[in-house]
Amino acid sequence: xxxxxxxxxxxxxxxxxxxxxxxxxxxxxxxxxxxxxxxxxxxxxxxxxxxxxxxxxxxxxxxxxxxxxxxxxxxxxxxxxxxxxxxxxxxxxxxxxxxxxxxxxxxxxxxxxxxxxxxxxxxxxxxxxxxxxxxxxxxxxxxxxxxxxxxxxxxxxxxxxxxxxxxxxxxxxxxxxxxxxxxxxxxxxxxxxxxxxxxxxxxxxxxxxxxxxxxxxxxxxxxxxxxxxxxxxxxxxxxxxxxxxxxxxxxxxx
Amino acid sequence: xxxxxxxxxxxxxxxxxxxxxxxxxxxxxxxxxxxxxxxxxxxxxxxxxxxxxxxxxxxxxxxxxxxxxxxxxxxxxxxxxxxxxxxxxxxxxxxxxxxxxxxxxxxxxxxxxxxxxxxxxxxxxxxxxxxxxxxxxxxxxxxxxxxxxxxxxxxxxxxxxxxxxxxxxxxxxxxxxxxxxxxxxxxxxxxxxxxxxxxxxxxxxxxxxxxxxxxxxxxxxxxxxxxxxxxxxxxxxxxxxxxxxxxxxxxxxxxxxxxxxxxxxxxxxxxxxxxxxxxxxxxxxxxxxxxxxxxxxxxxxxxxxxxxxxxxxxxxxxxxxxxxxxxxxxxxxxxxxxxxxxxxxxxxxxxxxxxxxxx
Amino acid sequence: xxxxxxxxxxxxxxxxxxxxxxxxxxxxxxxxxxxxxxxxxxxxxxxxxxxxxxxxxxxxxxxxxxxxxxxxxxxxxxxxxxxxxxxxxxxxxxxxxxxxxxxxxxxxxxxxxxxxxxxxxxxxxxxxxxxxxxxxxxxxxxxxxxxxxxxxxxxxxxxxxxxxxxxxxxxxxxxxxxxxxxxxxxxxxxxxxxxxxxxxxxxxxxxxxxxxxxxxxxxxxxxxxxxxxxxxxxxxxxxxxxxxxxxxxxxxxxxxxxxxxxxxxxxxxxxxxxxxxxxxxxxxxxxxxxxxxxxxxxxxxxxxxxxxxxxxxxxxxxxxxxxxxxxxxxxxxxxxxxxxxxxxxxxxxxxxxxxxxxxx
Numbered sequence: 001x002x003x004x005x006x007x008x009x010x011x012x013x014x015x016x017x018x019x020x021x022x023x024x025x026x027x028x029x030x031x032x033x034x035x036x037x038x039x040x041x042x043x044x045x046x047x048x049x050x051x052x053x054x055x056x057x058x059x060x061x062x063x064x065x066x067x068x069x070x071x072x073x074x075x076x077x078x079x080x081x082x083x084x085x086x087x088x089x090x091x092x093x094x095x096x097x098x099x100x101x102x103x104x105x106x107x108x109x110x111x112x113x114x115x116x117x118x119x120x121x122x123x124x125x126x127x128x129x130x131x132x133x134x135x136x137x138x139x140x141x142x143x144x145x146x147x148x149x150x151x152x153x154x155x156x157x158x159x160x161x162x163x164x165x166x167x168x169x170x171x172x173x174x175x176x177x178x179x180x181x182x183x184x185x186x187x188x189x190x191x192x193x194x195x196x197x198x199x200x201x202x203x204x205x206x207x208x209x210x211x212x213x214x215x216x217x218x219x220x221x222x223x224x225x226x227x228x229x230x231x232x233x234x235x236x237x238x239x240x241x242x243x244x245x246x247x248x249x250x251x252x253x254x
Numbered sequence: 255x256x257x258x259x260x261x262x263x264x265x266x267x268x269x270x271x272x273x274x275x276x277x278x279x280x281x282x283x284x285x286x287x288x289x290x291x292x293x294x295x296x297x298x299x300x301x302x303x304x305x306x307x308x309x310x311x312x313x314x315x316x317x318x319x320x321x322x323x324x325x326x327x328x329x330x331x332x333x334x335x336x337x338x339x340x341x342x343x344x345x346x347x348x349x350x351x352x353x354x355x356x357x358x359x360x361x362x363x364x365x366x367x368x369x370x371x372x373x374x375x376x377x378x379x380x381x382x383x384x385x386x387x388x389x390x391x392x393x394x395x396x397x398x399x400x401x402x403x404x405x406x407x408x409x410x411x412x413x414x415x416x417x418x419x420x421x422x423x424x425x426x427x428x429x430x431x432x433x434x435x436x437x438x439x440x441x442x443x444x445x446x447x448x449x450x451x452x453x454x455x456x457x458x459x460x461x462x463x464x465x466x467x468x469x470x471x472x473x474x475x476x477x478x479x480x481x482x483x484x485x486x487x488x489x490x491x492x493x494x495x496x497x498x499x500x501x502x503x504x505x506x507x508x509x510x511x512x513x514x515x516x517x518x519x520x521x522x523x524x525x526x527x528x529x530x531x532x533x534x535x536x537x538x539x540x541x542x543x544x545x546x547x548x549x550x551x552x553x554x555x556x557x558x559x560x561x562x563x564x565x566x567x568x569x570x571x572x573x574x575x576x577x578x579x580x581x582x583x584x585x586x587x588x589x590x591x592x593x594x595x596x597x598x599x600x601x602x603x604x605x606x607x608x609x610x611x612x613x
Numbered sequence: 614x615x616x617x618x619x620x621x622x623x624x625x626x627x628x629x630x631x632x633x634x635x636x637x638x639x640x641x642x643x644x645x646x647x648x649x650x651x652x653x654x655x656x657x658x659x660x661x662x663x664x665x666x667x668x669x670x671x672x673x674x675x676x677x678x679x680x681x682x683x684x685x686x687x688x689x690x691x692x693x694x695x696x697x698x699x700x701x702x703x704x705x706x707x708x709x710x711x712x713x714x715x716x717x718x719x720x721x722x723x724x725x726x727x728x729x730x731x732x733x734x735x736x737x738x739x740x741x742x743x744x745x746x747x748x749x750x751x752x753x754x755x756x757x758x759x760x761x762x763x764x765x766x767x768x769x770x771x772x773x774x775x776x777x778x779x780x781x782x783x784x785x786x787x788x789x790x791x792x793x794x795x796x797x798x799x800x801x802x803x804x805x806x807x808x809x810x811x812x813x814x815x816x817x818x819x820x821x822x823x824x825x826x827x828x829x830x831x832x833x834x835x836x837x838x839x840x841x842x843x844x845x846x847x848x849x850x851x852x853x854x855x856x857x858x859x860x861x862x863x864x865x866x867x868x869x870x871x872x873x874x875x876x877x878x879x880x881x882x883x884x885x886x887x888x889x890x891x892x893x894x895x896x897x898x899x900x901x902x903x904x905x906x907x908x909x910x911x912x913x914x915x916x917x918x919x920x921x922x923x924x925x926x927x928x929x930x931x932x933x934x935x936x937x938x939x940x941x942x943x944x945x946x947x948x949x950x951x952x953x954x955x956x957x958x959x960x961x962x963x964x965x966x967x968x969x970x971x972x973x
């Protein structure tokens with residue numbers, strides 16, 4: 001079986017600063033993985049290396065078996081959808097129009113969306129549960145609603161792998177939990193492979209069976225939450241008492 | 255955030271330009287023909303205009319078909335004597351009436367105000383445009399347009415493109431006014447009347463020059479507008495030359511391409527006479543004297559601030575001599591001038607057969 | 614939506630109409646085709662000289678189709694209809710299309726509802742180019758375009774080129790860099806224009822004419838020289854509606870949606886600038902249309918460039934033809950003034966109706 005995503009010895013740098021150091025991991029189709037680590041650990045860089053917007057200086061990234069460097073933007077977009085932390089929302093745009101943008105990699109370049117595209121968009125809206133928001137201007141939505149719109153957009157992209165950049169960062173507790181539950185549902189029911197960059201160790205540990213912990217651009221630990229969130233590691237990587245981490249999160253791993 | 259910098263800036267520039275233009279056109283717009291210009295090299299002061307008539311038979315009885323070279327170096331071919339003439343400048347309109355061709359004028363510009371007959375003519379030129387369609391609709395067989403940007407160049411080339419002869423006139427100086435009158439006369443087949451008119455005008459000009467010869471030449475500033483910046487004659491311009499002929503020493507902007515003069519420079523030049531070309535717009539000696547910084551000028555202290563009818567002075571047409579005489583009397587209040595073809599130039603031997611003479 | 618209690622009688626009507634236009638863009642498109650056709654007919658049919666509609670039709674049929682319907686008209690009427698009105702009306706249409714499509718492109722690409730075709734220095738570049746062309750005492754002509762129009766065209770393209778090159782070197786994000794560099798370069802060029810105007814002497818008036826804009830000089834030959842550029846460029850932009858849509862959510866997201874951001878940015882900027890430069894060389898600086906038409910269309914039909922571009926093209930063309938007709942009939946008022954006078958109130962009404970949250 002081809003790995004959904006494979007990093008093989010990836011190193012990358014912004015200007016002179018190393019942001020990824022010899023990063024290697026495999027994500028199989030159907031997995032649900034959270035990337036965690038302190039600020040500046042390289043989580044976002046890892047995401048950008050996945051999408052191809054950060055080019056590695058060494059190593060290779062393979063998406064669905066093919067090296068990223070051999071795929072054009074459209075092929076990448078058909079295999080990987082990205083939910084950004086905060087997307088700039090267009091003015092005068094309605095929810096269904098924004099979700100419809102997810103069909104861009106599949107559209108007929110001349111005729112635009114066909115009936116099948118509209119069906120996929122409607123299904124994505126339904127799946128995320130934002131049918132009530134149809135017709136609303138996206139700029140009138142709350143942050144939680146906007147997050148759901150962006151997830152629906154990524155869903156409409158119909159890519160086997162979905163990456164999310166801190167999907168809960170602006171949300172209140174209830175919306176954090178609902179978003180996480182949605183991701184779990186998408187993963188377990190639809191088989192969408194999910195890679196989420198998460199800040200919150202509690203959420204990560206509770207909802208993700210596999211965590212990858214980054215520190216200073218390198219993978220420190222990769223495995224189930226009990227293993228990755230071991231007290232010694234938290235103290236070493238975050239430099240704080242693990243009790244704080246547990247208390248700061250809303251949910252502590254059981 | 256202001257994100258449309260360019261256009262709004264251009265807008266303000268355009269507004270500024272409009273002000274300048276308005277300022278410069280207090281003489282009912284014809285004053286825009288001041289100043290020497292790059293595109294008309296043959297218009298050297300001193301009447302070398304004759305050169306531009308070279309292809310034409312100098313004979314007053316020009317016969318059609320006729321080929322002329324106009325002031326913009328355009329070759330104008332007239333297959334027959336024009337019967338439907340359109341004039342796009344006030345000076346040309348006056349000229350056509352003064353040489354007896356006024357009855358063939360079918361349309362003129364918005365500014366044209368003299369003689370009284372023009373009131374009834376359709377107007378086909380505004381300050382910023384020319385109604386090409388109407389000119390074609392009137393069946394014009396000759397359009398006489400102002401050169402040097404007086405009429406929109408786009409429209410001139412459009413008319414030419416439609417096969418309508420366009421004679422472009424532009425007089426940078428007094429001699430140019432006279433040669434333009436002859437050029438217009440030739441174009442409309444009234445060459446002899448035009449020559450009689452210019453001969454009479456030349457005599458009038460010479461008599462003013464003679465009367466002022468030997469008199470002291472006071473430093474004279476001709477104020478075109480001073481609403482914001484101070485606008486006056488550029489060096490070697492038509493207006494500066496008129497001031498010289500009228501026995502004054504013109505204070506100019508110092509650069510042929512610049513129309514405004516800084517107050518400092520004007521104070522330093524210390525005018526002995528100030529002529530108010532903007533008097534028609536309500537400017538008075540009292541207002542001038544009250545302007546901050548002006549009271550040190552000799553003209554202000556001695557009260558030598560004279561209103562004048564700018565339309566007659568600055569319009570490069572047949573009433574030029576009248577303007578020159580007004581200017582001479584403004585500069586030299588005690589001057590006694592010999593009579594000049596009273597009551598007006600058209601009463602000279604060439605009164606038009608059509609009876610459309612000047613009043 | 615139901616909370617429009619304070620609204621007058623018109624408001625629900627207009628709001629309902631807006632909803633229908635959004636859900637049935639095909640209907641709106643068809644309606645605008647009718648409006649544009651009407652504008653073209655009126656534009657050719659009316660002017661300062663009155664010509665009987667029968668004669669106008671006869672002239673058009675005779676000249677365009679070579680058929681003689683047996684009408685009797687004067688040579689002057691034929692010249693007016695076929696050599697003056699028709700090329701002028703078509704020029705207005707083509708320029709209206711170009712400025713609206715370019716405006717929609719820049720607004721989408723720069724994600725800025727206040728962008729217009731002139732935002733990247735095109736206007737100042739064209740104006741300075743034209744002013745320099747006016748001051749150079751040489752007369753050449755290509756497609757009945759003199760030095761002024763050629764320099765305006767070159768000036769517009771050079772300005773955008775300089776803005777683009779400078780903006781790429783900075784630390785700012787590409788789009789912010791473009792906007793700010795456009796502002797700076799535009800200001801510099803405007804200063805250059807002011808200086809040129811100051812020393813232009815008697816040529817000032819000609820520069821002023823260019824800044825006012827208009828369709829006085831329109832001829833078949835000019836149209837033949839510019840229409841392919843403007844219409845061709847507009848069509849090429851419309852073929853890139855998909856990538857342009859990607860930019861709606863920002864460049865990073867556009868990339869994630871499969872858009873080759875760098876390539877599309879250069880292509881769209883280049884096409885938009887080319888169309889603008891060609892339009893400016895025909896019509897001078899006609900403002901308003903390129904800003905307001907695409908903005909207004911976006912309010913009505915939503916942000917999808919596949920709708921915004923063609924509908925803007927139709928609306929811009931109709932507005933420009935109508936404005937030029939009014940300008941002619943009312944005695945050659947600058948056409949930019951007319952577009953603003955017609956368009957602004959309409960725009961204000963729509964702004965009040967729109968349910969869009971306005972944060973820029």
